[in-house]
Amino acid sequence: xxxxxxxxxxxxxxxxxxxxxxxxxxxxxxxxxxxxxxxxxxxxxxxxxxxxxxxxxxxxxxxxxxxxxxxxxxxxxxxxxxxxxxxxxxxxxxxxxxxxxxxxxxxxxxxxxxxxxxxxxxxxxxxxxxxxxxxxxxxxxxxxxxxxxxxxxxxxxxxxxxxxxxxxxxxxxxxxxxxxxxxxxxxxxxxxxxxxxxxxxxxxxxxxxxxxxxxxxxxxxxxxxxxxxxxxxxxxxxxxxxxxxxxxxxxxxxxxxxxxxxxxxxxxxxxxxxxxxxxxxxxxxxxxxxxxxxxxxxxxxxxxxxxxxxxxxxxxxxxxxxxxxxxxxxxxxxxxxxxxxxxxxxxxxxxxxxxxxxxxxxxxxxxxxxxxxxxxxxxxxxxxxxxxxxxxxxxxxxxxxxxxxxxxxxxxxxxxxxxxxxxxxxxxxxxxxxxxxxxxxxxxxxxxxxxxxxxxxxxxxxxxxxxxxxxxxxxxxxxxxxxxxxxxxxxx
Numbered sequence: 001x002x003x004x005x006x007x008x009x010x011x012x013x014x015x016x017x018x019x020x021x022x023x024x025x026x027x028x029x030x031x032x033x034x035x036x037x038x039x040x041x042x043x044x045x046x047x048x049x050x051x052x053x054x055x056x057x058x059x060x061x062x063x064x065x066x067x068x069x070x071x072x073x074x075x076x077x078x079x080x081x082x083x084x085x086x087x088x089x090x091x092x093x094x095x096x097x098x099x100x101x102x103x104x105x106x107x108x109x110x111x112x113x114x115x116x117x118x119x120x121x122x123x124x125x126x127x128x129x130x131x132x133x134x135x136x137x138x139x140x141x142x143x144x145x146x147x148x149x150x151x152x153x154x155x156x157x158x159x160x161x162x163x164x165x166x167x168x169x170x171x172x173x174x175x176x177x178x179x180x181x182x183x184x185x186x187x188x189x190x191x192x193x194x195x196x197x198x199x200x201x202x203x204x205x206x207x208x209x210x211x212x213x214x215x216x217x218x219x220x221x222x223x224x225x226x227x228x229x230x231x232x233x234x235x236x237x238x239x240x241x242x243x244x245x246x247x248x249x250x251x252x253x254x255x256x257x258x259x260x261x262x263x264x265x266x267x268x269x270x271x272x273x274x275x276x277x278x279x280x281x282x283x284x285x286x287x288x289x290x291x292x293x294x295x296x297x298x299x300x301x302x303x304x305x306x307x308x309x310x311x312x313x314x315x316x317x318x319x320x321x322x323x324x325x326x327x328x329x330x331x332x333x334x335x336x337x338x339x340x341x342x343x344x345x346x347x348x349x350x351x352x353x354x355x356x357x358x359x360x361x362x363x364x365x366x367x368x369x370x371x372x373x374x375x376x377x378x379x380x381x382x383x384x385x386x387x388x389x390x391x392x393x394x395x396x397x398x399x400x401x402x403x404x405x406x407x408x409x410x411x412x413x414x415x416x417x418x419x420x421x422x423x424x425x426x427x428x429x430x431x432x433x434x435x436x437x438x439x440x441x442x443x444x445x446x447x448x449x450x451x452x453x454x455x456x457x458x459x460x461x462x463x464x465x466x467x468x469x470x471x472x473x474x475x476x477x478x479x480x481x482x483x484x485x486x487x488x489x490x491x492x
Contacts, residue, residue: 002251004265005092006240010084011136013075019068019085019136026121026134027051031065035072049131050103051121054110058144059117067117071138074147084139091243093122093131094251096263101250106133108246112239117142161188161218163198171220187217240267318372325365332358398441404434 011017013035024031024040028048031040053064062070068086075085089109093102102122110118117138124131140147159171162185169188172180177187186198190213202211209215220229244267255262336358408431 002094002096002247002263002265003092004244004247004267005132006243006267007090008236008239009088011086011088011139012082012084013072014080014082017088019071019138020065022086022088022136023064023068023119026123026136027064027119028121029064031068033072034069035076047123047125049099049122049124050106054107054118054120056115056117056142059142060144060146064119067119068136071117071140071147074140074149078149086139087137089133089135089137089239091133091135093133094247094263094265095129095131097250097254101254102131102133105246105250106135108250109133109135109243112242113137115141115143117147159220161196161220162186163188174219189217190214243267314375318368318375322365322368322372325361325368329358329361329365332361401434401437401441404431404437408434 009017011019011022013019018033018035020031020033020035021040023029025042026048028042028051032038033040053062053067055062071085075083091109093105097105106120106122110120119136121134122131123134138147140149142148158174160174160177160180161169162172162177162180163169164184164186170185172185186200188196188198189202191197191202191207191211192213193211196218197205197207199209202208244265247265248262251264252262254260336354
């Protein structure tokens with residue numbers, strides 16, 4: 001069945017994610033990265049079922065290698081740094097559609113960025129079970145004159161978080177810091193205890209510069225007065241919604257042509273949709289490490305969610321019945337009071353029967369209330385089971401990661417430089433799988449701490465990967481005569 005999956009990431013040479021490398025991977029072509037002189041040639045080309053370039057109408061004809069090398073050249077001339085060269089989108093294609101329908105979906109998605117250069121490819125696992133698309137979208141507009149560098153105003157500017165004695169905090173642009181300082185504002189810093197303070201407040205508490213997280217103050221990036229992160233988040237939400245609309249349109253057309261029921265995908269999270277259900281995990285392609293465990297986990301999650309839906313339905317029905325009975329009781333109470341008031345001087349014939357009927361209604365209402373409470377308890381227990389399942393999966397991932405770490409250390413130890421070639425290649429491959437498992441574990445953990453862990457992993461990932469891939473002599477020292485080229489998956 002059709003599922004919703006869309007992943008968006010930035011592409012910048014400063015983080016090791018060069019546009020030429022990504023284009024070579026997703027297209028299955030060998031491309032030369034002129035910036036480094038490396039040949040980028042990736043295996044598993046059989047996964048690429050279709051690929052192509054989508055350029056603006058006014059853009060000149062250019063091939064894939066020249067396009068992204070030019071994008072990286074413009075990036076370097078603009079100062080490089082953390083500026084993006086492109087954005088990478090990866091999303092699942094509906095299995096209900098044929099190759100023509102999936103290709104139409106990808107082309108409609110590329111049309112969302114008419115002023116950009118778009119490089120797309122469709123991958124599959126070879127059995128038609130995991131069709132998905134990779135789309136590389138240039139960060140800069142691409143026209144007749146090539147890429148158009150962004151102006152200073154378009155790039156935005158840095159802002160400082162400042163505070164003054166009254167406790168008021170505001171954000172001021174870096175260009176206006178001198179005036180803010182003259183007005184009595186002070187920069188705010190992050191401290192190791194998790195709090196933010198000015199240096200004046202820190203000195204009053206007996207703290208100094210050594211107690212700060214870093215010497216840099218709290219800073220943010222804003223474009224036209226808005227947070228760059230906020231703008232990026234809004235744009236991503238729009239893209240996610242647009243992709244759901246594109247896929248649903250093609251699914252509806254397919255259902256109409258085949259006379260079948262139309263499948264529908266939704267870009268919103270369970271929380272945004274008002275669903276108190278545990279989301280399933282992304283299984284990935286068959287044969288990957290952990291795929292079988294993820295399939296098993298998703299089966300358990302779907303069963304638990306089905307039970308929760310039944311319990312919620314029962315709870316809703318019982319709640320509605322309870323509400324109706326409560327209304328009937330209130331009506332009977334009003335009738336009783338009216339009758340007692342008007343029949344005070346009349347014989348009490350039939351009063352016993354009326355009281356018996358009222359008592360019967362009350363007993364029925366109490367039974368329904370007890371049933372509703374029991375249903376709520378069952379729903380709470382099901383939610384607790386979901387939490388236990390998540391914790392169990394995290395524990396399993398931790399064990400797999402530890403096993404991979406041990407295997408990598410074993411492969412890196414001992415032997416001559418010539419004998420290490422094969423094991424180190426295997427160690428590098430295991431390192432890649434380990435990072436995938438670590439990313440999956442961080443996603444399952446969820447929450448602010450997981451987000452912080454993912455951010456830290458992003459900063460430290462490259463040095464660790466280099467350390468794992470670096471060949472060593474039997475004595476433990478680095479072997480200068482050998483190295484690993486990840487882009488070519490070769491040893492030198």
